Amino acid sequence: MKARNIDVFKLGAFVLAGIVLLIFALYTLGKNKNIFGTRFELKAHFKDVNGLLVGNKVRFSGIEVGNVRKIQILNDTMIEVAMNIDKEYKNYIRVNSITQIGTDGLIGNRLIDIVPQKGNAVFVQGGELLPSIEEINNQEILRTLYHTNENIALISEELLTTVRMINSSTQLSRLLNDSTLVDNLSHSLYKLSETTENASLFAKNAVQTLKLASEGSGTLATLLTDTSMANELRRAVSDIHALENNANQLLNNLTSTVETISSELHSGNGVANTILFDSTLSIKLKSTIENVERGTAAFEENMEALKSNFLFRRYFKNKEKEKN
Amino acid sequence: MMNLPVGIQSFLKETGEISRFSWRFFKEGFSPRFELSEFIRQCFVLGYKSLPLVGLTAFIIGLVLTMQLRPTMEYYGVEVQIPAMVGVAIFREIGPILTALIFAGKIGSSIGAELGSMKVTEQIDAMEVSGTNPFKYLVVTRTLATTLMLPILTIIADAIALIGAYLGENIYDTLPFNLFFRKVFLNLAYIDLIPAFIKTFFFGFAVGIIGCFKGYFTDKGTEGVGKAANSSVVVSSVMIFLIDLVAVQIADLFQR
Structure with a gap:
């Protein structure tokens, strides 16, 4: 047999250390889950608990005050969540505080937030049903964001086109330069x-x-x-009217004359037609004018002869003198 | 039966023998007379004496795990979750499995070698002749000691690993101990601690019973002693992983 060279004290300390650590770990976990604390219950009704689990945290103004004890479906649109809250927070939570389901961090566990409200409502006693509001759905937020992004993309595209147009515009460039x-x-x-x-x-x-x-x-x-001026004006206006009438009459006469001439021209009768279109008349007129011209030339010759005649020479000289 | 390959046949034979050996442990372990003083001595030798080695490895693994996790956690911007993650890893898996493997390496081989040398030097036969039940005196005490000491070692190793993790955390960051501690425990639940604790009893039992079995049935002289020491470590390590696999499946059922 081997010698019993063991230190029972050390073995005891070792075993005790292990047991104490185990109990300590179990106790700490239990304390975190409010297993050993003195607690009271609060309830809240939700339409959708969004993955909340029994044991999830309950926070009051961001401070951890308890945990979810029970989640129970009451009917197809209502879920009752029972929460265990530390007694030390009893004198801070009022019955009008609102509960909502939130998330611990961005991707953390679900939790219940108790949000205090204004007003002097009484403090909870335990067992109360706190009012609740539904959480803003992440899907809803994402959907809105998606629409906003789409709009921003459209706006930026339009802006890009506009800027390009501005950049490529020579007129604008000239204007700016x-x-x-x-x-x-x-x-x-x-x-x-x-x-x-x-x-x-x-x-x-x-x-x-x-x-x-x-x-x-x-x-x-x-x-x-001034009435007299008005009268004069009126008279002037009536004169203008009279003038206008006469002008009208004149215009009518002129029109009828022109019409007569025009009809004569068309029909081939009348003085105008004879003047304008009768070729024999024009020949006669031409020969007449030629005769006149010949007559005039003869007359001029006769006159020259007369000037040189001694009977009239004196008269013409005097005339010339007068002229000078 | 006879058509099976020799390897499988010997594996099945050994499994059967270990099972019978275990049954014998339960049968003899819970019937008087109890070798209490030898049991306490074995607790001291197998449990307390393993603490420095287990503690050192636990401390290092806690420190290293934290440092190794940091770059990845920083990459995802969740370095604040390092204490929580290290806590879960240590309590659920690394603490129990690492302690059990170190324990198997140190204790499994020592039991195998000790009992093996006693067997080849016919000390076990001498005990039988002298009226002492060698099974009770050697196997029951050792197996019971490993079964009860490994959970205690694991809990202490978890605590030491957390200290290592705390130091690892404070190499790059400044985190007060109470905040670190709170972060570790806030993320843990009983489901993380209790199944992990329970499985260490099985690990301890496996190390003890396999070590004793290998030593108790040693033959072929001193060569057999070496073989017994070696195979007790190998088989008990494999058993630890197999038990862990089953334990995780069972714990997972409770978690759902």
């Missing part, structure tokens, strides 16, 4: 300012004139209020 543009613009603005000033002045004068007119003084007032 035109150094005189600023001067011209400045000048135009100056002119615009002047015009505005004038318009303002005009408006001022107009106002003044109208004021005077309403008071009964000034040219406009005279124009508007």
Whole structure:
């Protein structure tokens, strides 16, 4: 047999250490899950618990106050969640606090958030049913984001087209590179300012004139209020009317004359037609004019002969002298 | 039966013999007379004396695991979850399996060699002649000691591994111990701890019973002693993995 060279104290310490660590681990886990604490129960109803499990955390204003004890389906649209809450938080949670299902971090476990509300509602006693709001569905958020993204993509595409058009536009480039543009613009603005000033002045004068007119003084007032002038104007207008009538009559006569001439021209009768289209008349007229020209030449010759005649020579000389 | 290959035949034969050996352990282990002082001595030798080795490996694995996890966790931007992840890994798997393997390496071989040398030097036969039940005195005490000491070693190793992990965490980051500790335990549940703890009893039993079996039936002189030591480590290590496989399946059933 071997010598019993063992240290029972060390073995005891070793075994004890193991057992203590095991108990400590079990206790810590239990404490985290609120197994040993003093607790009270609160309830909430939800339409959808979104994967919440028994044992998930319950937070009040971000502080962990308990865990989910039981999840039970009441009917096809309602699920009851029973929560175990530490007694030490009893004096902080009011009955009007709202419960909602959230997530621990972005991809963490599901949890219940108890959100305090305004107002002096009484504190919970245990067993109360807290009001609840449904969680904003991730799918809903993603769907909205998707639409927003689509719109942003469309807008950016349109913007890109516009920018490209602006970049490729030679007119715009010329406009932007035109150094005189600023001067011209400045000048135009100056002119615009002047015009505005004038318009303002005009408006001022107009106002003044109208004021005077309403008071009964000034040219406009005279124009508007003088009856004799009005009578003269009326007379002038009636004269213009009479003139217009005469002009009409004249125009009618002229029209009838032209019509007569025109009809004569068409029919081949009348004076106008004879003048314009009768060839024998024109021949006769031509020979007559030739005879006249011949006569005139003969006459001129006779006159020259007469000038050199001694009887008349004196007379013509005197005439010339008078002329000079 | 006779048509099976020799390898399979010998495997089945050994399985049957180990089963009979285990049955004998339960039969003799729970009937008087109890070798209490030898049992306590074995607890001290097999359990307490293994603590430095187990503790050192646990500390290193906790530290290394944290450091190795960090780049990947940082890549995904979840380095704050390192304590939680290391905690789950240590408590659920690494603590029990690592301790059991180290235990199998150290204790399995020592039991196999010790009992094997006792067998070849006919000490076991001498005990029988002197009226002492060698099975009770040698096998029951050792197997019971390994079965009860390995869970304790595992729990202590888990704690040491967590300290290693805490140091590993604080190499690159500054995290107070209480926050680290809280982060580890917030993410754990009984389902992580209890099945892992229970399976260590089976690991311990496997190491003890296989070591004893291999040693108790050693033959062929000193060569047989070496073989017994070697095969007890190999077989018990394989058994540890097989038990782990079954334990995970069972634990998984409870988790669903």
